[in-house]
Amino acid sequence: MIDKQELIFETALRLFVSSGFHGTPTSLIAKEAGVANGTLFHYFATKEELIVALYVKLKREMTLHLAETAQEGPTLKETLKSQFLCSLFWALDHKDAFKYIEQFNSSPYMAMVSAEIIAEQLACILGVLRTGIESHQLSKMPEDLMLSMVGSHVYGLNRYLISANCPKATQHQIISDSFEMLWKMLT
Amino acid sequence: MIDKQELIFETALRLFVSSGFHGTPTSLIAKEAGVANGTLFHYFATKEELIVALYVKLKREMTLHLAETAQEGPTLKETLKSQFLCSLFWALDHKDAFKYIEQFNSSPYMAMVSAEIIAEQLACILGVLRTGIESHQLSKMPEDLMLSMVGSHVYGLNRYLISANCPKATQHQIISDSFEMLWKMLT
DNA sequence: TCAAATAGAGTGATTAGTCAATCAATTGTG
């Protein structure tokens, strides 16, 4: 038996990214997912609930992947680099997911995500940064500011990689170089 | 005589930022702007046209402000710093405009803005970066990548400043420090 | 006098969400 909820999620992701929240009616999502209109509302009470649930799901998947894949290195720098690389590789493998997260982040729907959920996503990287600041390996600055800087760096680099569409080897080189830039910036 | 078009722009900005594109009907924009429904469509043929026109207008204002305010310094670093500071001060003074631009940037409406318009906005900063790369004062890397990095840095810092809501003096210190970080990263 | 600006009621299409009716799977019972 196919998982209809998952089907709805996948279809919604694709449509929301290509046509926006407004531009995709729930009826179309249901149709393209091959389920009945009512089924969608069996799983999600409102369209808004679907939009938010999809965001939380994608973030969870990203965080989970990071937790499973990123290696704890012998030095702080290597640990951070591993997280950096894993995040970017995940994003490159999940372009739609990444676009959706960005779109959602700067939309008013973002206000509907509880602080706990947000904190849950950041815990992993926050731990590393905090250690770095405390041990004076990283510049002393507000945690949130550093989080914001690192986050923006990752997002910006990813946007470039998606738009530039260069070969894999070049991509890896750029990602690696970018990490060095980031590291120089943080220390 | 009050400028109704400007009134519509201001109201639309406020409502779109607080409720999103979908969440704000044109009828509400007209009502809150104190004009008739038909007047809105006298100035903008469609809702989409209003959304895009508002974006272009805000970007123009931002670019114009930068062109008027940023100083050409004796060194490349000082020129760049001036642009950096001016951008951030403008953003702090126009929080809604900044949020709107972000929201628009990562929405499918962005695809409706012509390449020329986008290039027009970037010309100013691009000139400085290009000079820097050519004169080997900045690291050698793709122009677009550097643009993306600088842009993200500005956006990320601004998001932090808006959320942290610290006193003016602290803000200025953080902005100044952040520029040093950015400079370290680029060289 | 005329064109542009403004008004606001009206319209047709769309859409989020409902609901009553099946269907499939599981569980309880003699």
Next chain:
DNA sequence: CACAATTGATTGACTAATCACTCTATTTGA
């Protein structure tokens, strides 16, 4: 094992409301 009983998933026609946009009449200003 047979066979109700129960539960939750699924359907798709339906509706009430909304919304983008139109139309026509009126006003304004040069």
